[in-house]
Amino acid sequence: MSAARPWWYDAVVYQVYVRSFADGMPAGGHGDGIGDLPGITSRLPYLRDLGVDALWITPFYTSPQKDHGYDVADYTDVDPLFGVLADVDALLARAHELGLRVIVDLVPNHTSDQHVWFQAALAAAPGSPERARYLFRDGRGPDGAEPPNNWDSIFGGPAWTQVADGQWYLHLFDSSQPDLDWRNPEVGDMFEEVLRFWLDRGVDGFRVDVAHGLYKEASLRDQRKPDPKAAEPKAAESMVERVLNDEPMWDQPEVHDVYRRWRKVLDSYPGDRMAVAEAWTQTAESMALFIRPDELHQAFNFGWLGTPWAAADFADVITRSIAAVAAAESAPTWVLSNHDVVRHPTRYGGGPVGLARGRAATLTMLALPGSAYLYQGEELGLEQVDVAPEDRQDPSWFRTGQPGRDGCRVPLPWSGTAPPYGFGGADGTQPWIPQPAGWAGLTVEAQSDDPDSTLAFYRRALAARTEVFAGADDTTTASAEGDLLVVRRAGVTVVLNAGPTPVPLPAGEVLISSAAVPDGLLPPDTAAWLR
CATH class of the missing domain: 3.20.20.80 (Glycosidases)
Known part of the structure; x- marks a missing residue:
């Protein structure tokens, strides 16, 4: 470096x-x-x-x-x-x-739903400063029984959970992970x-x-x-x-x-x-x-x-x-x-x-x-x-x-x-x-x-x-030659064979390879560095 x-x-x-x-x-x-x-x-x-x-x-x-x-x-x-x-x-x-x-x-x-802030929010009333740290909202529908919007949780199901007083809180992950409201300083x-x-x-x-x-x-x-x-x-x-x-x-x-x-x-x-x-x-x-x-x-x-x-x-x-x-x-x-x-x-x-x-x-x-x-x-x-x-x-x-x-x-x-x-x-x-x-x-x-x-x-x-690229410049090029990925950086050529058949290695000394490279041929699913 x-x-x-x-x-x-x-x-x-x-x-x-x-x-x-x-x-x-x-x-x-x-x-x-x-x-x-x-x-x-x-x-x-x-x-x-x-x-x-x-x-x-x-x-x-x-x-x-x-x-x-x-x-x-x-x-x-x-x-x-x-x-x-x-x-x-x-x-x-x-x-x-x-x-x-x-x-x-x-x-x-x-946070966790066990965080002191969320426990305080549950104990407080709608519209309170405690709830303003999270995303509590009233539900939709005549009785507020529907979630505030149609967002889904990353973990599946709706991204909203209703609490005892009828409001809902947002959790983009599990219901035990209420989202914070970052608009609150x-x-x-x-x-x-x-x-x-x-x-x-x-x-x-x-x-x-x-x-x-x-x-x-x-x-x-x-x-x-x-x-x-x-x-x-x-x-x-x-x-x-x-x-x-x-x-x-x-x-x-x-x-x-x-x-x-x-x-x-x-x-x-x-x-x-x-x-x-x-x-x-x-x-x-x-x-x-x-x-x-x-x-x-x-x-x-x-x-x-x-x-x-x-x-x-x-x-x-x-x-x-x-x-x-x-x-x-x-x-x-x-x-x-x-x-x-x-x-x-x-x-x-x-x-x-x-x-x-x-x-x-x-x-x-x-x-x-x-x-x-x-x-x-x-x-x-x-x-x-x-x-x-x-x-x-x-x-x-x-x-x-x-x-x-x-x-x-x-x-x-x-x-x-x-x-x-x-x-x-x-x-x-x-x-x-x-x-x-x-x-x-x-x-x-x-x-x-x-x-x-x-x-x-x-x-x-x-x-x-560490030995080859320490202090190397970042002028790097990458191209595909058929099934061969070719990366050139700091005087080194890196090749990866993503195809089904062996391909000839470019000229140069093999510094390291991910598998054996017999007879100058790079096997399928193999990469090598050459200089």
């Missing part, structure tokens, strides 16, 4: 889903099968040796755990399930000692205090949950939804022709004032403190608005995560993403998996093909300018798990009957030949989501000494990224 650039500009960040990373409590004994802060601290040397620069930790704050921490009851304390504030301090100290930065999750769109003031609380303790940055959702159109009008009886629209030839969805609840212009205020707070602290937005916007250009010079530092590039397995699509999303962030004077981010989506080896077809494609996509991603975000377990080649219905805990499962996100959240296998695979918990006891019986060969222990393992590949790839 160039000395002129802040640490986050081209960092590799490892996402820790706190419940599923490592169970370390109580000290000196067996835990409860749920990951926690001491467990993370005990495994920090693993992350250093993997070769990442930072870790992002999902919410560990006081919470009734209806949405596994994304329903926050107290933003400035630790849930006893995960430890105490002193455990945060110990984790930060140990991480910084090992040269790792720490990003924590911030959840500003909604008390809300902004509270979150500035939260930012400063954690910055004062030494965190290096924040991942902002639902960053595009804080403001809704003030009228709370109905959403214009496609007619389910209408014919499927013809596919657009380009993004320019794309008809965007009507979304009065997302990506409103006022949200950018929030991040301008936060940027001033972050800039007032030493050490290049940063924030990265989880902003599911409809275009790369609207995503880039979150990372203008006076707003947040990064935004997740979900266009890369959602790209089909095709050279032309890969080239297009790379080109568009780099152009969009350049206009915002920032750097792109790249991510293939996280705690909300199906793991990418499974999305790419599963089994040996899915794993090969996953390794190829990762190697390509690590050669791109900007920063890369990894999700825990992808370095082990973990796939999505078909969690039994009786073991599912995602709130979307209970609202829709669909499998939900539990399959990507199964606790990591560290060692041994049977559950809990060294994760923690009493011997032989399954953790909070049961692990598959067939994971013995995927543990960190099993893969550490195998040079052909996915873990060994990730370690090589991360080391190669």
Whole structure:
């Protein structure tokens, strides 16, 4: 990395889903099968040796755990399930000692229904200052028995719940997660205090949950939804022709004032403190608005995560993403998996093909300018798990009957030949989501000494990224030559074969590849760097 650039500009960040990373409590004994802060601290040397620069930790704050921490009851304390504030301090100290930065999750769109503010709102009357912190409204119809508008919850069903006195409150997620009203200045003031609380303790940055959702159109009008009886629209030839969805609840212009205020707070602290937005916007250009010079530092590039397995699509999303962030004077981010989506080896077809494609996509991603975000377990080649219905805990499962996100959240296998695979918990006891019986060969222990393992590949790839692209300029081009994706950056050519047959490698020395490249031919579902 160039000395002129802040640490986050081209960092590799490892996402820790706190419940599923490592169970370390109580000290000196067996835990409860749920990951926690001491467990993370005990495994920090693993992350250093993997070769990442930072870790992002999902919410560990006081919470009734209806949405596994994304329903926050107290933003400035630790849930006893995960430890105490002193455990945060110990984790930060140990991480910084090992040269790792720490990003924590911030959840500003909604609180838990157990938050003191919402409990006060329920106890207060309609029109009260307590209710003005949330989006309470009267219902429609002659007796107010219908929701105030037609919005749907992300987790299924209506986005409104009625309370005892007849009013309704908005929750774009679960009914236990009431949305805050960011037009109320008390809300902004509270979150500035939260930012400063954690910055004062030494965190290096924040991942902002639902960053595009804080403001809704003030009228709370109905959403214009496609007619389910209408014919499927013809596919657009380009993004320019794309008809965007009507979304009065997302990506409103006022949200950018929030991040301008936060940027001033972050800039007032030493050490290049940063924030990265989880902003599911409809275009790369609207995503880039979150990372203008006076707003947040990064935004997740979900266009890369959602790209089909095709050279032309890969080239297009790379080109568009780099152009969009350049206009915002920032750097792109790249991510293939996280705690909300199906793991990418499974999305790419599963089994040996899915794993090969996953390794190829990762190697390509690590050669791109900007920063890369990894999700825990992808370095082990973990796939999505078909969690039994009786073991599912995602709130979307209970609202829709669909499998939900539990399959990507199964606790990591560290060692041994049977559950809990060294994760923690009493011997032989399954953790909070049961692990598959067939994971013995995927543990960190099993893969550490195998040079052909996915873990060994990730370690090589991360080391190669540091060696090859440290301080590299960001003049990057991407194109498709048939089924071959070709990326050129800093004197290195990166090729990915997305087709069904081997193709000749371009001239040059192979620096690293995601699989063997015999006889100068790049096999299908394989990537390589050449110089």
